[in-house]
Amino acid sequence: MEKKRMDWSALMAFGMVIMALGASLSDAEISCTEALRSLIPCTPFLVGFGSSAPNVVCCIGVQHVFEQANTTATHRDLCQCFQNAASQIGALPERVKELPQFCNIHVTLPLDANVNCSRIK
Ligand SMILES: *[C@@H]1O[C@H](CO)[C@@H](O)[C@H](O)[C@H]1NC(C)=O
Ligand SMILES: *[C@@H]1O[C@H](CO)[C@@H](O)[C@H](O)[C@H]1NC(C)=O
Numbered sequence: 001m002e003k004k005r006m007d008w009s010a011l012m013a014f015g016m017v018i019m020a021l022g023a024s025l026s027d028a029e030i031s032c033t034e035a036l037r038s039l040i041p042c043t044p045f046l047v048g049f050g051s052s053a054p055n056v057v058c059c060i061g062v063q064h065v066f067e068q069a070n071t072t073a074t075h076r077d078l079c080q081c082f083q084n085a086a087s088q089i090g091a092l093p094e095r096v097k098e099l100p101q102f103c104n105i106h107v108t109l110p111l112d113a114n115v116n117c118s119r120i121k
Contacts, residue, residue, distance in 0.1 A: 031077075032085075035078055039062065039065065041054075042054050046099070059102070062100065062105055062107075063103065075108070078109060086113060099111060
């Protein structure tokens with residue numbers, strides 16, 4: 001019962017995120033700002049605050065970002081974008097790297113602070 005209610009409120013929150021994103025969703029390519037906005041719900045998990053797994057809204061955001069990022073140029077940009085953002089918010093490198101696995105999403109982009117983004121193919 002408790003679990004169901006949590007899923008429901010996560011879906012409501014997701015709806016609000018989508019509305020907030022608005023027109024930007026129709027763009028084929030995703031910008032750094034848009035990507036980071038989708039990933040805001042992941043922040044507590046990434047910095048190691050509270051729960052040991054990302055929440056539903058976070059995972060939906062991750063999926064959204066990687067669905068949009070389907071060109072090499074976008075992958076490179078996002079790679080750089082995530083590296084900068086991760087160091088700015090003080091994200092834990094292991095959590096950044098494991099985020100897609102936790103969300104059960106396959107991503108082609110390495111989420112690794114040591115990767116040279118300009119070498120992504
Ligand atoms: C990338 O994905 C977007 C959104 O799904 C789509 O509109 C676009 O055609 C795709 N581009 C390529 C190169 O696959
Ligand atoms: C990343 O790779 C590019 C191209 O191979 C190279 O020019 C650049 O120096 C590399 N940057 C780092 C930080 O290793």
